[in-house]
Amino acid sequence: xxxxxxxxxxxxxxxxxxxxxxxxxxxxxxxxxxxxxxxxxxxxxxxxxxxxxxxxxxxxxxxxxxxxxxxxxxxxxxxxxxxxxxxxxxxxxxxxxxxxxxxxxxxxxxxxxxxxxxxxxxxxxxxxxxxxxxxxxxxxxxxxxxxxxxxxxxxxxxxxxxxxxxxxxxxxxxxxxxxxxxxxxxxxxxxxxxxxxxxxxxxxxxxxxxxxxxxxxxxxxxxxxxxxxxxxxxxxxxxxxxxxxxxxxxxxxxxxxxxxxxxxxxxxxxxxxxx
Numbered sequence: 001x002x003x004x005x006x007x008x009x010x011x012x013x014x015x016x017x018x019x020x021x022x023x024x025x026x027x028x029x030x031x032x033x034x035x036x037x038x039x040x041x042x043x044x045x046x047x048x049x050x051x052x053x054x055x056x057x058x059x060x061x062x063x064x065x066x067x068x069x070x071x072x073x074x075x076x077x078x079x080x081x082x083x084x085x086x087x088x089x090x091x092x093x094x095x096x097x098x099x100x101x102x103x104x105x106x107x108x109x110x111x112x113x114x115x116x117x118x119x120x121x122x123x124x125x126x127x128x129x130x131x132x133x134x135x136x137x138x139x140x141x142x143x144x145x146x147x148x149x150x151x152x153x154x155x156x157x158x159x160x161x162x163x164x165x166x167x168x169x170x171x172x173x174x175x176x177x178x179x180x181x182x183x184x185x186x187x188x189x190x191x192x193x194x195x196x197x198x199x200x201x202x203x204x205x206x207x208x209x210x211x212x213x214x215x216x217x218x219x220x221x222x223x224x225x226x227x228x229x230x231x232x233x234x235x236x237x238x239x240x241x242x243x244x245x246x247x248x249x250x251x252x253x254x255x256x257x258x259x260x261x262x263x264x265x266x267x268x269x270x271x272x273x274x275x
Contacts, residue, residue, distance in 0.1 A: 009222070181210060219243070
């Protein structure tokens, strides 16, 4: 059995053939966690996952999405921040919701906003604030958190430490360096999610090799970044097998062993029971 710990089957990229994609999951005994990136598609992910026993959900606001609610005024940002948190808290009451996220730090998206230079400090501070608020929500609800971090790993770890976050943490789509890996492994509740990008970037092989088996998850992040064998195609959860195969090769283990280890890790990290 394979478990795709991070995918977005609710996205409109799958609107034309979602039923076919789901049938392929059923036929290949693949489990998934549908991850939300804003309030609307978190609701969509939950609605979809309620229909299937092999789907679970994480609800959250991606760092690139926090400004879509803003009008460059702190008062409005703060008000909308509270609205988002209330919506997330309500969604998270459903037993299908196993985590908060994806949330985190990624300032690269903001550069595309027309007035970014004018309001740079305000936008950046707001992203950090929303990150802290979602950490606190996950702590309050006793749920793990899924992180989207681009480059700002040290800052993210520092914030998690400052917030004294005790639940499980998944560093989704991990592409960090050895130093970052070592910082993450110092925390027994931190885990790493590896995606199809590892089939392109051999520099990540050492990171995979040095990641303990009990701290390792696999994911597709579909519809994005298909693995090399499916380059140019829309990604989908079925392709998780290519990530598993690559990790098995690096770890000098069988595919069946990696399937079993990552499946059990995912159940443990997200406290999924009665499968």
